[in-house]
Amino acid sequence: MKLLAQCALLFLSLQLHAQQDPQRHRFITTLMQRMTIGEKIGQLNLLTSDMDVTGPFMKENYKQDILNGACGAIFNAYTPQYTRKLQDMAMQTRLKIPLLFGYDVIHGHKTIFPIPLGEACTWDLALLEKSARIAAEEASADGLHWTFSPMVDIARDPRWGRVAEGVGEDTWYGVQVAKAKVRGYQGTDLSTPNTLLACVKHFALYGAIEAGRDYNTVDMSRRQMYQFYLPPYKAAVEAGVGTVMTSFNEVDGIPATGNHWLMTELLREEWGFKGFVVTDYTAINEMIPHGIVKNEYEAGALALKAGVDMDMQGSVYATQLKKLLDDKKITLQDIDQAVYRVLEAKYKLGLFKDPYRGADSARAKKVIMSTTNLQAAREIAQRSFVLLKNEQQLLPLRKGTKIALIGPLANAQRDMIGNWSAAGDYKQASTLLEALKSRLGDIDYAPGANLSDDRGLLKKLNITDTGRSEDMRKEAVETARKADVVILALGESQGMSGEAASRSDIGLPASQRALLEAVYNTGKPVVLVLMNGRPLTLEWEDAHIPAILETWFPGTQGGYAIADVLFGDYNPAGKITMSFPRNTGQIPIYYNHKNTGRPLDPNNKYTSKYLDVSNEPLYPFGYGLSYTKFTYNNLQLDKKNIRPQEKLRVSVTVENAGDYDGEEVVQLYIQDVTASVNRPVKELRNFRKIMLKKGERREVTFDISVNDLKFYDKNMKYVAEPGAFKVFVGTNSRDVLEGEFSLLP
Ligand code: NOJ
Numbered sequence: 001m002k003l004l005a006q007c008a009l010l011f012l013s014l015q016l017h018a019q020q021d022p023q024r025h026r027f028i029t030t031l032m033q034r035m036t037i038g039e040k041i042g043q044l045n046l047l048t049s050d051m052d053v054t055g056p057f058m059k060e061n062y063k064q065d066i067l068n069g070a071c072g073a074i075f076n077a078y079t080p081q082y083t084r085k086l087q088d089m090a091m092q093t094r095l096k097i098p099l100l101f102g103y104d105v106i107h108g109h110k111t112i113f114p115i116p117l118g119e120a121c122t123w124d125l126a127l128l129e130k131s132a133r134i135a136a137e138e139a140s141a142d143g144l145h146w147t148f149s150p151m152v153d154i155a156r157d158p159r160w161g162r163v164a165e166g167v168g169e170d171t172w173y174g175v176q177v178a179k180a181k182v183r184g185y186q187g188t189d190l191s192t193p194n195t196l197l198a199c200v201k202h203f204a205l206y207g208a209i210e211a212g213r214d215y216n217t218v219d220m221s222r223r224q225m226y227q228f229y230l231p232p233y234k235a236a237v238e239a240g241v242g243t244v245m246t247s248f249n250e251v252d253g254i255p256a257t258g259n260h261w262l263m264t265e266l267l268r269e270e271w272g273f274k275g276f277v278v279t280d281y282t283a284i285n286e287m288i289p290h291g292i293v294k295n296e297y298e299a300g301a302l303a304l305k306a307g308v309d310m311d312m313q314g315s316v317y318a319t320q321l322k323k324l325l326d327d328k329k330i331t332l333q334d335i336d337q338a339v340y341r342v343l344e345a346k347y348k349l350g351l352f353k354d355p356y357r358g359a360d361s362a363r364a365k366k367v368i369m370s371t372t373n374l375q376a377a378r379e380i381a382q383r384s385f386v387l388l389k390n391e392q393q394l395l396p397l398r399k400g401t402k403i404a405l406i407g408p409l410a411n412a413q414r415d416m417i418g419n420w421s422a423a424g425d426y427k428q429a430s431t432l433l434e435a436l437k438s439r440l441g442d443i444d445y446a447p448g449a450n451l452s453d454d455r456g457l458l459k460k461l462n463i464t465d466t467g468r469s470e471d472m473r474k475e476a477v478e479t480a481r482k483a484d485v486v487i488l489a490l491g492e493s494q495g496m497s498g499e500a501a502s503r504s505d506i507g508l509p510a511s512q513r514a515l516l517e518a519v520y521n522t523g524k525p526v527v528l529v530l531m532n533g534r535p536l537t538l539e540w541e542d543a544h545i546p547a548i549l550e551t552w553f554p555g556t557q558g559g560y561a562i563a564d565v566l567f568g569d570y571n572p573a574g575k576i577t578m579s580f581p582r583n584t585g586q587i588p589i590y591y592n593h594k595n596t597g598r599p600l601d602p603n604n605k606y607t608s609k610y611l612d613v614s615n616e617p618l619y620p621f622g623y624g625l626s627y628t629k630f631t632y633n634n635l636q637l638d639k640k641n642i643r644p645q646e647k648l649r650v651s652v653t654v655e656n657a658g659d660y661d662g663e664e665v666v667q668l669y670i671q672d673v674t675a676s677v678n679r680p681v682k683e684l685r686n687f688r689k690i691m692l693k694k695g696e697r698r699e700v701t702f703d704i705s706v707n708d709l710k711f712y713d714k715n716m717k718y719v720a721e722p723g724a725f726k727v728f729v730g731t732n733s734r735d736v737l738e739g740e741f742s743l744l745p
Contacts, residue, residue: 027352028343031095032336037322039095040339042070045318046102046278046310049077049086052423054104055281055313069093070318072342073100073310075148078423080359083143087355098355100346102146105196105422106165107131109139111373111556112417112424114384115533116151118552120167121574121624122383123665123689125180131380132184136196138368142423143359145349146197148245150181152232153202156588158578159212161501164533164553165420166207167232168577169590169621172684174232182239190242191350193358200236202247202280204262205229209249212587214502218249223677225251226712228592234271242275242345246283246308255290257283258299263307276309276341284308284316296320301329309338369428374557381554381561386574387625388538391546394525396568396627397485404444404483405436406476406519407490408451408466408512409531418553419498419533430559432489432529439563444483448476448519451493452509461495469511473518480522487566488519489529494553497533505584507537520544529562535580535619542618550576568627573663573689575624575732579617586613591621591733592680622667622684622732628658628694632666635729635737643744644720648704652729652737656692665689668702669728669736675721676714682728702729709743 018025032040047062048054053076065071066089077083083101090099107113113131122128132150139147151165152174167177178200185198208229209216220229233244244267246257256262257279267273284303285296293299300320303311311317324330350357367373387395397403409415411433414426436443449472450465452458458465466472480486490512495501507513520526527547530536531554541548549572551562564570581589600615601607609615631654638649654666668686672679685708688700704727709720722745730736 024344024347028340028347031097031343032339034095035339037325037335039069039097040335041317041321042068043072043097043339043342044310044321044335045071045315046073046075046312047071048313049074051078051082052076063089066090066099067092069095069097071099072097073102075102075312077101078103078139078142078144080141080143080361080364083359084356091355097343098346098351100146100342100349100351101144102148102199103139103144103422104149104420105135105139105144105147106149106151106420107418108377108421108555109135109142109144109423110368110425111138111377112421112429113377113380113555114558115164115418115420115553116166117164117168117533117578118384118554119380120173120177120577121386121552122380123575123687124383125176127380127383128177129180129184130376132181133187134373134376136185136187137194138373139196140194140358141360141364141367144196145351145357146199146243147185148199148201149185150178150198150236151201152178152236153205153207154229154232155207155578156590157212158506158535158581159502159504159584159587160207160209161214161497161503161534162206162499163578164418164497169579170577170592170684171228171231173577175235178232178236179239182236182241186240186242190348193350193354197242197345197349198236199243199245199278200233200241201245203233203244203267204247204251204256206247206249212502214500215248218251223712223716226716237267237271237273242348244273244275244277246277246279248280248283248286250290255283255287255292257308258287258292258302258306260306268307276338276345277307278310279303279308279312279314281312282314284311285314297323300324304330304334304338309341369556377555378557378561378564381558382564382570382572384552384554384574385562385565385572386550386576386623387572387627388548388550388619389542389546390625390627393627394485394527394547395549395566397527397566402482402484403436403440404446404479404486405433405489406446406448406479406486407488407515408447408449409491410445410447410489412493415494415531415553416558417494417555419494419501424556429556432487432559432562435559435563439567444479446472446476446479448472449511449515451512453511454509461493463493463495469514473515476515477518477522480519480524483524485527486519486524487527487529488516489531490516491530491532491536494533506534508541513540516541516545527566529566535576535578537581537583538618539582568660571627571660571662573624573626573665575622575665576619577621579621580619582613582618585610586617589617592683594678594680616734620732620734622665623734624665624732626658626660626662626664628656628660628662630662630664630692630731631655631657632730632737635739637727637739637741639741641742641744644706648741649701650704650727650729650739651699651701653697653699654690654692655697656694659694661691661693663689663691664731666700667730667732669733670704670708671726671728672709672711672721673724673726675711675723677712679711682733684733706743
């Protein structure tokens, strides 16, 4: 009976494919009729090349597999020459089915943009799309077809190193970015050779791992999933993303990679996903230590039956599917369905017409790191920086100021491009020292400290220490004494965030903190330039240092971009998309938390609070300063009540009341005051990034419709419930003007 239902489903889905593009359907089915079972299974096998390995390297003879038709896709191989060489091998196989080349093109291919968490702080969706477009241009010319991006895991725990790869804590914003990225990579027609097939990851909930420790477990209610964690993946699917990557974690007790509910019922049946699902690196094998299956044989069956089409690097499908088929644990239809999806992606990319699609040395030479791409990297980097503090307008630096540059990140080329910098060549990256020298001529510079004095950590990060921190600090203090203003470049090395880089203490490493205090004690004004891949705890820094500029890992043009901002050629406008906690004990901390029954009352002992720290983060979601000052006045709602089909118009007057022209991200939040389930105190629902000249004033308007008020109600129905709502508009999630309205039935 079950088999019958399955066959009927497959038949229906093939019918649908046939209707969508009969020619493509005919091509694929004809090809599949000619394929042996071995060749079919080969299409489901994704192996890493030895060019650039991003996990355990398990399969040295992958080239033999290509020649045998036992491998349908390769990752971690690029350049036109290399991919052509491998594709030539595929062209020697019986059916000449082209290889698909994938890679982690996460924030640029060769021209490296800021890390995603930094880029998100631009609040500029057109720019986010543009960097993906440029990455696709460069990567496709370099022989690639497929990027393992965007990563859209919502994350509320900055201990997790992979927050660097995502958009931060907000679901609504995550949805907007997911769509922009898919559009940027895939364009409107995947057969155009300058596009990349995108892969939304890590499906699902990877950002919610317990205690921020990478690869850890996740336990979450369906309500929490639907409301906060799933929407960005869904948005990518709606934007037409071609592939989905499974996450390492479990979802509701079952690892994502073997989770039928997730991969088939939700992803395909509920959301209508039509592309193929690839595992994360050896994720099928990992279901054994997860304690879900006894061996690879069982793991392969569970994954395929769940709806997972391609096995990344684990070789479980390659070694087990034939046996499973012979033993009738899986059906030929199960295999055919996965093969069909993979071949369809190859067809859509135009690989059957031209297996060497896009890989072109001449084009690569022209587009890779072109002047316009580098210019875009510089602009995006400038816009990703967040001014966290600027007392007495220490910034921008005045011309003629004598500057000393200090810090282990002042001239750290490798760190500039951050983690997951793919094919990026750090030797092409500008450092802050280089950029300042090109502006000011020779300047006083001292590294001042090791990135960390923890030898164990340095070893893990492959960093050699550069001397005794005490000696370095002494030299730095002397250097500082000669200057009018000291710029201190501190933070994390690139390896301190990203995959497998969780930290339990997210402050500045002790060596750097000691340097900062020593320089601060000279009495010289200090500008702290931070480079890091996650929110840091900065209570001491915020209390003592007059100016703090967060620059993340800013990419190939990072050094120049920082200098542009320090000297006021660009007035910073970035806003953080993840709260910065005061200390690690506050984590998880996020702006859109729910009310408790005992909201904070400082005068009442028995309310929800800590004894030793406030409930508030140091810097809230959406926060970021400018060299100018924006004031918000006159919040107006055009109605007191709206009916479901009506729109509410909200307006506010924003004025640039400072001394510089500047951009501002005007943010709109909503609260459902009383509802059938507990709703957050505030949720972002819209924003506008505007440019105001010095002295200029503008009315900014937003329309709120019933869709902005919907949520999963007590019956898990996505509805808006009549009743009272609050609306907040402001410069960040904390500092807002407030209004009220009601939704009528
Ligand atoms: C493991 C990571 O989790 C994933 O994000 C990445 O795409 C793969 N490795 C491939 O490198």
